[in-house]
Amino acid sequence: RVGTQIGNYRLLRLLGEGGFAEVYLGEHSYLGTHAAIKILHTRVAQGDIAQFQQEARLLANLIHPHIVRVLDFGVADHTPYLVMDYAPGGTLRTRHPKGARLPLPTIVEYVKQIAQALQYAHDQKLIHRDVKPENMLIGRNGEILLSDFGIALIAHSSRYQSTKDMAGTITYMAPEQIEAHPRPASDQYSLGIAVYEWLSGNHPFQGSFTEIAIKHSFTPPPSLIEQLPSLSPALEQIVFTALAKDPKARFANVQAFATALEQASLSTETEPHSSQPPSEALPPIQSAIIPPNQPPPSHSEELVPPIQLASSSIIHTSPNQPMLPTSKLQPATSSESGHEPAERGISRRTLILTAAGTATAGIIGAGVFWFTRPSQPIRLPQSTRSPQGTLFVTYREHTDEVHSVAWSPHGKRIASGSWDSTVQVWNASDGGQVFIYRGHSAQVNLVAWSPDDKRIASQSEDETVQVWNANDGSQVFIYKGHTAPASSVAWSPNGQRVASGSTNGAVQVWNANDGSQAFTYQAHTASVWSVAWSPDGKRIASGSYDHTVRVWNANDGSQAFTYKGHADHVSSVAWSPNGQRIASGSGDSTVQVWNANDGSQAFTYKGHTVWVCSVAWSPDGQRIASGSASPDKTVQVWQAV
Incomplete structure (x- = not known):
């Protein structure tokens, strides 16, 4: 343009x-x-x-x-x-990169200005829906300006209900906003997340899209005092009040939150020390609403899922299909933002390859996948003689957390998506880098190879799905059909189409060659977190926050049936290799295996104690591997038939 x-x-x-x-x-x-x-x-x-x-x-x-x-x-x-208005001073994200801890007076001043803007908007009956440092601009006189009310414009319109469900950024999103019921208190919660981040240098909730959403709804934020022993209990309680799960338990309004924070800051003499190392500083950007589209710097930026892509699910693939891993559910540690020696442990930006046998259940973060030795053996160092668990390759080129990893169908290369905004393609045999794809302007949550090995689809926090050449990184196209962030992506078995679910409950099926949309499936009433094609490519199963799995025709979206066996959200769906059964993992702590033709239930696996975030069938269809969240944190392999 x-x-x-x-x-x-x-x-x-x-x-x-x-x-x-x-x-x-x-x-x-x-x-x-x-x-x-x-x-x-x-x-x-x-x-x-x-x-x-x-x-x-x-x-x-x-x-x-x-x-x-x-x-x-x-x-x-x-x-x-x-x-x-054009604000050339950049954003608070550029001024304070991820990991920076801000002095308390600075935080109080930011909150005071943003709260004034939000309170004014709330008084006008308008909810922002996307409060975050990237949308806080620096004016010509150093004042802070709240931007990006464009989401509110779209979401406010009653004629475009599909965009109302969950506009925003999951890292900062209130529980009720995730459930499609935003209110003014939702903006207070988002501002509270920003305050938590500025105090500690970390987001309170980390992981894949699904994991973060569940934590917002059910998990208390980690203690600030444990991270900052000098922080006063009164200040911590003020932040945690703004982060209450129940919006009615938060401050009466966002201005009251800002006032309480300021008053508590006046009574304490202890402040977190600023820790913004020069090496992590970002150059200023000129952006009125969104940071400019440019190759990402070497430091980390900031969120969503990887999947077959459901935000935290991995679907079984055959030897001729891509592996689709997921992100990790784990609180941030000092090694994520600092520079610890390598011998102290493997960081989340490091990838390792080990010898694991012919058919093995593996985990990437909180996701589970099965992989098989391809028909043409891969020449890995000592791969035929090394004992199980032998380390082959450690890849360390990412500068932030790695949240999605996918093997190429021919098994010779690996693509890894990271919160450093890049997808890096490298050799599985020696870790040698082939190229870096820099098409995204925010964290990459998910990568998936096409079945023919020629293309890669990547989904990012920049709310796009991008399809690009797997050999050289040249961009094929950017899919922009969603009116809400994409939360799951899956290639059809023949590689001709892609199905992508979003946080507004819609699943869009589109041409993988040019991005032209075939149709939109809109039967779900909440976010779609898992999408899976049947092995023959004729049907699609989609799992949703509305507690259902819907099985429907992949050609026209006509409904086959709805599976309603779960008592909580469905986070992962996987077809058996023969297409006769479907396994679905849920927030009700179960994996349910049922008939793919009529939904009749075969049995329920109850080995986990918390929500099951990923399921995958073994290539022979005899076993299932399922991964669960904290505090269970287990991958369990069990007999499927």
Whole structure:
């Protein structure tokens, strides 16, 4: 779009891109002034333009010293866009990279300004839905400006219900927002997560998309005092009040949270020390809404899942299909943000290969997968003579946590997706790097090879699914069909189509060659966290937060049946190799095995004590491996038939 005209503005350059919008620097044709032009990834029917104009007026009327001002609004070729003040000072994420601990007075000042903006918006009956450091801009005079109310614009419209369900970023998302019931207290929770991160240098909840979502809903945040012994209990309690699972248990409003934090800070003399090493500092960026689209620096950035892709599930694949691992459920340690000696342990940015036998159950983080020796043996060092568990390769080129790993179908290469915003392709035999794919502008949560070995699909926190050449990294296309973040991705067995589920409950089936959409399946009422094709490619099973697994026709989306045996969310779905049975793991701590043709239940496995986040069949269909969350933290292998 660079060089084109939208309204009175000529687009000069791309500033940033996300799942909901592209942001350009624009120059007014007559006045010569600059503004940020935000082009939404939503097409508006002619009859709906008037309503979008009405919604845009709500944003334009948000006139506050700590909110980025909307100057104009329009629709060009059925695509809505916003003209906004341009803030060249960058974001708080660029000023304070991940891992930095901020002095308490600095945190209090940030919270005071952002809370004022949020309270003003709440008083206007508007919820932001995506409060995070990336959306906190630095104004020309050093003031903090809250941006990206564009998500609120889309989500506020009653005509676009599918985008309302779960717009936002999972790392900062309140439990009720995950369940599609956002309220003003949801923004307070998100700001509380930011405060926790600024105090400790860590997010309170880490892992894959599914793992983080479950922790938001059920797991208390780790103690701040254990990480910062000098922090006062009063301050910790204030942060934890903002992070209460029940929105009614939080502060009465976001301004009350900011006031309580400021008052407590005045009564304490202890502050966390700033720990922003120069080597991790980010260069300033010029972005009004979203950080610019550029190759990521060597330090870490920031979230979602890997799967066959369900956010934390791995589906069994045959020797001719890709392995699809998942992310790890584990609290951050000092080694994640510091530089500990290698002999003290293996960090989450390190990958190891070991000798493991012909058919082995393996784990990548909290995910489980089976892999088999391909028909053409891979020449690995001593692979035919080494005892099980022999270390072959350690890959250390990532600069942040590795959350998805996939073997190529021919078994010679490995692709690893990381929170350093890259996918790195390297040789399985010696760890030699082949190339780095830098198409994403945020953490990569998931990677999957196409069955023909020629392409890779990667899903990122930048809310895109990108398909690219597995041999040289050249981009094939970016799929932007989702109106909410993608949470699961799976290639069809013949590699011609891709199915991707999202947090708004929709599953989209699209052409893997050009990204053209075939159809959207919309029967689920909550986030879809696992998508799996049947071995013959004729049906798709999708597991959801709505406690169901739905089996449907892969060609037209017609419903076959709904499996309702689980009492909690379904996080992983896997077809047996012969396509006759389906295994589903759930938050109810069970794995249920049932008939893939009519949903009649075969049996329920109850070996786990907490939610089961991943399941996979052995290649011969005789056994199942299932992985569970903390505190169980086990992978259990058991007889399937």
